Amino acid sequence: MTSEKILVYLKNISANLGINDVSKAKISKIGKGDYNINYHIQIGNRNLLLRLNIESQSGLANQIVYEYKTLQFLEQYGIAPSPIYLDDSKKHFPYGLLIEEFISGNELIFSIDSIKRTAKTIAKLHNAPIKNQDFMKWEDPLREQYNQAKDDLEKYKKRKVRNEELISLGSDFLTKFEKNLSNFKKDYIPRSLTHTDLNPANIIDNGREVYLLDWEKARIDDPSYDVAIFFSKLLNLWASPRVLTAEEKKAFLDVYINETNDKTIEERIQNRLILYTLHGVFWAAQRLSDVEESVIDKNLGDQNYERYKKFADLEELKKLIEIAPH
Numbered sequence: 001m002t003s004e005k006i007l008v009y010l011k012n013i014s015a016n017l018g019i020n021d022v023s024k025a026k027i028s029k030i031g032k033g034d035y036n037i038n039y040h041i042q043i044g045n046r047n048l049l050l051r052l053n054i055e056s057q058s059g060l061a062n063q064i065v066y067e068y069k070t071l072q073f074l075e076q077y078g079i080a081p082s083p084i085y086l087d088d089s090k091k092h093f094p095y096g097l098l099i100e101e102f103i104s105g106n107e108l109i110f111s112i113d114s115i116k117r118t119a120k121t122i123a124k125l126h127n128a129p130i131k132n133q134d135f136m137k138w139e140d141p142l143r144e145q146y147n148q149a150k151d152d153l154e155k156y157k158k159r160k161v162r163n164e165e166l167i168s169l170g171s172d173f174l175t176k177f178e179k180n181l182s183n184f185k186k187d188y189i190p191r192s193l194t195h196t197d198l199n200p201a202n203i204i205d206n207g208r209e210v211y212l213l214d215w216e217k218a219r220i221d222d223p224s225y226d227v228a229i230f231f232s233k234l235l236n237l238w239a240s241p242r243v244l245t246a247e248e249k250k251a252f253l254d255v256y257i258n259e260t261n262d263k264t265i266e267e268r269i270q271n272r273l274i275l276y277t278l279h280g281v282f283w284a285a286q287r288l289s290d291v292e293e294s295v296i297d298k299n300l301g302d303q304n305y306e307r308y309k310k311f312a313d314l315e316e317l318k319k320l321i322e323i324a325p326h
Contacts (some may be wrong), residue, residue, distance in 0.1 A: 003027040047102035052095040058217040064096030070215040105206035119252045121210040123259035126192040126223040136219035141188040152282035159289040188222040198230040201239035224268035284311035
């Protein structure tokens with residue numbers, strides 16, 4: 001994708017953006033999204049983000065439309081970019097396209113203060129009323145998360161390039177975990193909109209407020225999912241040089257519980273964290289297979305291969321399985 005091609009496109013839609021002259025636009029590729037390619041566009045004092053959806057992470061055919069509508073819903077809460085323009089025609093580019101507000105700030109750097117700001121933002125999301133909202137939904141959150149991991153296992157078994165140790169580890173754990181699923185069901189209720197991908201690269205902190213980016217697979221779920229993955233070692237290391245400390249996790253929970261009055265959130269995290277880690281390792285292993293079998297968009301594969309290897313961490317999975325409540 002060239003800046004010249006994007007500039008031509010911007011000229012064609014300049015009236016929709018409320019911009020008279022885009023000829024001096026500064027266009028730069030940013031980030032390392034696994035399903036999207038993102039560009040920062042600066043035109044005078046306006047800063048926009050142009051987002052091209054290369055693959056559908058949620059499995060939805062209208063991925064970019066879903067993300068646009070999610071941003072529309074969230075605009076009233078001030079925790080996400082404002083949506084500006086949607087183009088799902090695929091006439092100018094072979095991908096769905098979304099233009100949104102560019103949020104200035106830094107990717108989340110862990111500290112007590114930044115974690116407290118993040119807790120307030122996530123609490124706002126989980127407190128948002130969702131009645132009559134048309135989002136994806138996990139009706140039985142823990143069961144559906146278990147089914148997701150089980151599907152991951154079955155798909156991975158069919159790969160030409162696969163890790164047999166991962167298959168054995170995942171299969172043994174899921175067999176044991178399933179026996180206790182019914183005991184946990186009452187604890188997990190689909191009562192909040194969740195982001196589902198809270199890695200530090202999707203969290204922008206300007207020192208005063210924290211904003212959440214990349215809303216392509218938001219869904220209604222038990223809020224424990226978001227908190228569990230935010231605490232996940234794997235997701236921390238996707239875009240951070242270190243993991244959250246025990247002190248930082250406590251600071252998060254103190255603020256979050258005060259804002260949401262969710263007094264059992266900590267008790268509900270562990271099951272979700274283990275299943276998420278299993279899903280994450282299988283996901284990364286699948287993406288490694290995609291690269292090695294040459295069935296992934298080359299741009300995505302080249303920019304993310306080393307991160308896939310880091311994410312497919314069997315040792316971390318083994319540690320969690322050893323302490324699993326099954």
